[in-house]
Amino acid sequence: MASQAIESHRAGAEVFNGDATCRKKSAELLEELSLPKGLLPVEDIQEFGYNRATGFMWLVHGRKKLEHTFKKIKQTVSYASEVTAFVEKGKLRKITGVKTKELMLWLSVVDVYVPEASPEKVTFKTGTGLSDSFDAAAFALGE
Numbered sequence: 001m002a003s004q005a006i007e008s009h010r011a012g013a014e015v016f017n018g019d020a021t022c023r024k025k026s027a028e029l030l031e032e033l034s035l036p037k038g039l040l041p042v043e044d045i046q047e048f049g050y051n052r053a054t055g056f057m058w059l060v061h062g063r064k065k066l067e068h069t070f071k072k073i074k075q076t077v078s079y080a081s082e083v084t085a086f087v088e089k090g091k092l093r094k095i096t097g098v099k100t101k102e103l104m105l106w107l108s109v110v111d112v113y114v115p116e117a118s119p120e121k122v123t124f125k126t127g128t129g130l131s132d133s134f135d136a137a138a139f140a141l142g143e
Helices: 004-010 019-032
Strands: 014-017 045-051 056-070 075-088 091-102 105-113 121-126 131-135
Touching (some): 004 045, 004 056, 004 075, 019 045, 019 056
Antiparallel strands (some): 056 075, 105 121, 121 131
């Protein structure tokens, strides 16, 4: 069941269903925004939507949560069954449903961006204000 946030942005949105189509469309959107295509390595996606007018995107997958380790940077990220964000060129803002593991703590990721001045880096900002930058190649599709 989609959240109220998704329902409020559904009107006028492009909505896709089925894992293969949703993976393809989410990677295409990330590429269009100049973000690494492997930022959302979620499997079993049931729905992906993007409202160009509001910049709101979402994906819903079939598991309670999904953990993925980006091997090149040894960073584990958890994706809730529903992930949402407001998107713009080079940025995912006001992200919900994504957490990163730092030491023994899970911290919510709220922003991801690729600075225009250094497109080879991806910066992640948590809700606590901490941020960290990584090589964008670590988030290539299939990594």
